[in-house]
Amino acid sequence: MQLAPDARHPKWQETPRAAILNPNLCRVVAIFAVLPLAALSFAAPPKKNTPTVPPFPRTLVNARYVYVTSYDGDQFDPNLLPEDREAIGAVQDAIQKWGKLTLVYQYHDADIVLVVMSRPSEDVLAVYDARGWPHNQYLWRMTSRGGLQSNETPLVTNLKKAFEQKATK
Numbered sequence: 001m002q003l004a005p006d007a008r009h010p011k012w013q014e015t016p017r018a019a020i021l022n023p024n025l026c027r028v029v030a031i032f033a034v035l036p037l038a039a040l041s042f043a044a045p046p047k048k049n050t051p052t053v054p055p056f057p058r059t060l061v062n063a064r065y066v067y068v069t070s071y072d073g074d075q076f077d078p079n080l081l082p083e084d085r086e087a088i089g090a091v092q093d094a095i096q097k098w099g100k101l102t103l104v105y106q107y108h109d110a111d112i113v114l115v116v117m118s119r120p121s122e123d124v125l126a127v128y129d130a131r132g133w134p135h136n137q138y139l140w141r142m143t144s145r146g147g148l149q150s151n152e153t154p155l156v157t158n159l160k161k162a163f164e165q166k167a168t169k
Contacts, residue, residue, distance in 0.1 A: 056162035063111035087118035087148040123147040
């Protein structure tokens, strides 16, 4: 059973019904309720766009000789894509500047094999143990758009970071 509002009751006399359902008042309340939430979302720290560097395998830290190739063949293969040939050269230049590893030009002379692939969508740098290459699984790998361009090789920089972090532990 629903009771009708009593005009003699003090609560009904104090608060007119129009003030409770005022649309302008509802908008103001809604704005003040949403405003702090919006401010918090803008105040949150932005996510880093830099990829995390995977740890380098400890078994390869003692490597000294490295062979650089592509998934589609070595740099002297006439059927190799020009982008992969340039990526091989860029990685070789970065390795020589680093000075920790010595380049070799036959995979059976290497301790590790660096395999590159450069495509417009992304670049790949993978590290293999030379003893089982090309039949074994990669032991370290990173991908990035524009990661193997000449004069700037962020994937090799990440390889250096991972290598040196593991070597100092």
